[in-house]
Amino acid sequence: MTMPSFGTFFLPGPTEVRPEILAAMLRPMISHRGAEFETLYGNCDAGLRRVFRTVRPVFISSSSATGLMEAAIRNAPAGPILSLVNGAFSARFADIARACGRTVQALEVPYGAIVPLETAEQALRARRFAAVTAAHSETSTGAAQDVQVIAELAHANGAFSLIDSVSGMGGMPVETDGWALDFVFTGSQKALALPPGLAFCCASDRFLAAATDAPARGRYFDIAEFAQYAAKQQTPNTPAVSLFFALEAQMAAIGPTGLECRWARHAAMSAHTHAWVEHQRQAGRAEGILAPPGARSATVTVVKTAAGVDARSVVDAVARRGFTLGGGYGKLAATSFRVGHMGDHTVETVARLLEVVGEVLATAGA
Numbered sequence: 001m002t003m004p005s006f007g008t009f010f011l012p013g014p015t016e017v018r019p020e021i022l023a024a025m026l027r028p029m030i031s032h033r034g035a036e037f038e039t040l041y042g043n044c045d046a047g048l049r050r051v052f053r054t055v056r057p058v059f060i061s062s063s064s065a066t067g068l069m070e071a072a073i074r075n076a077p078a079g080p081i082l083s084l085v086n087g088a089f090s091a092r093f094a095d096i097a098r099a100c101g102r103t104v105q106a107l108e109v110p111y112g113a114i115v116p117l118e119t120a121e122q123a124l125r126a127r128r129f130a131a132v133t134a135a136h137s138e139t140s141t142g143a144a145q146d147v148q149v150i151a152e153l154a155h156a157n158g159a160f161s162l163i164d165s166v167s168g169m170g171g172m173p174v175e176t177d178g179w180a181l182d183f184v185f186t187g188s189q190k191a192l193a194l195p196p197g198l199a200f201c202c203a204s205d206r207f208l209a210a211a212t213d214a215p216a217r218g219r220y221f222d223i224a225e226f227a228q229y230a231a232k233q234q235t236p237n238t239p240a241v242s243l244f245f246a247l248e249a250q251m252a253a254i255g256p257t258g259l260e261c262r263w264a265r266h267a268a269m270s271a272h273t274h275a276w277v278e279h280q281r282q283a284g285r286a287e288g289i290l291a292p293p294g295a296r297s298a299t300v301t302v303v304k305t306a307a308g309v310d311a312r313s314v315v316d317a318v319a320r321r322g323f324t325l326g327g328g329y330g331k332l333a334a335t336s337f338r339v340g341h342m343g344d345h346t347v348e349t350v351a352r353l354l355e356v357v358g359e360v361l362a363t364a365g366a
């Protein structure tokens with residue numbers, strides 16, 4: 001088997017995984033109840049604490065990130081949930097809350113927008129909520145929200161903050177302790193550039209204490225149980241051991257000082273992408289970026305195609321040239337495509353992709 005060279009796969013999740021990280025998964029199995037696993041777990045946890053910017057343990061779930069959306073809701077104390085909804089993933093969060101039997105008040109804005117902070121504040125003042133849900137980087141639209149302020153507003157009004165930073169964590173600043181986030185989570189396959197299958201979360205002490213009284217937190221996503229096992233450097237159930245090997249390798253690669261470089265690299269990739277879209281817009285080859293300036297994710301950009309250009313044919317034409325783009329999400333499929341400039345990509349790999357996309361757009365309108 002030959003390893004393909006890196007730099008062609010720009011889906012906004014799963015993102016491209018470096019060959020060294022894939023190779024780390026070829027190690028033989030080990031017992032998850034033994035010293036060898038505990039060392040592995042300890043290395044993963046230490047790296048994740050640096051990524052999350054926390055001194056508390058980061059729990060590692062062998063599930064996709066949606067599992068931790070369910071964990072957020074199931075472990076929250078009884079009471080209604082306020083959901084900030086501005087795209088497909090934040091809508092899923094609200095939906096999961098309803099499916100778990102919660103009363104949900106959704107503050108919904110059009111795709112691409114963010115929920116105005118004043119609107120969130122008014123809603124929080126009008127009624128006592130158990131918790132607020134929000135997406136930091138809404139991967140379906142490329143919009144980024146100020147989750148620091150959302151968490152402050154939640155606290156000021158007696159609610160916990162449940163933050164989906166699935167496509168933010170590792171690519172954009174997140175200060176779990178500094179912003180006093182109560183429950184923040186991510187998945188392995190977005191900006192951390194690991195294969196899919198693991199999800200990571202951190203809970204505040206207050207949230208963890210309240211969780212022990214949560215009425216129906218179930219078992220698989222019981223964070224009190226995660227905390228008990230994390231203290232022994234273990235997981236409650238059989239973990240996806242091979243993915244832990246990949247995680248350990250990626251945490252070592254980021255190292256003690258790599259996170260801020262990672263944020264800077266993502267800022268540079270998004271700035272390059274935004275400038276490219278503006279250039280395309282001026283040439284009449286694209287309509288522009290879906291999310292407004294000042295509220296754009298550093299990890300994913302949703303590009304609206306020019307009138308009359310089917311975005312799906314752009315994605316297909318780019319694929320024939322050997323590069324993978326993300327299609328527009330759901331109802332945006334015909335009118336937009338998504339560039340996942342995240343993970344281990346660089347300005348150079350993104351620039352090479354965009355050159356190809358530019359060639360396609362130049363012929364698409366003709």
Ligand SMILES: *Cc1c(COP(=O)(O)O)cnc(C)c1O
Pocket residue numbers: 013064065066067089135137138139140164165166167187190
């Ligand atoms: C990808 C994603 C999810 C869902 O993650 P899964 O690992 O597919 O369950 C949730 N929220 C956001 C913002 C995402 O980008």
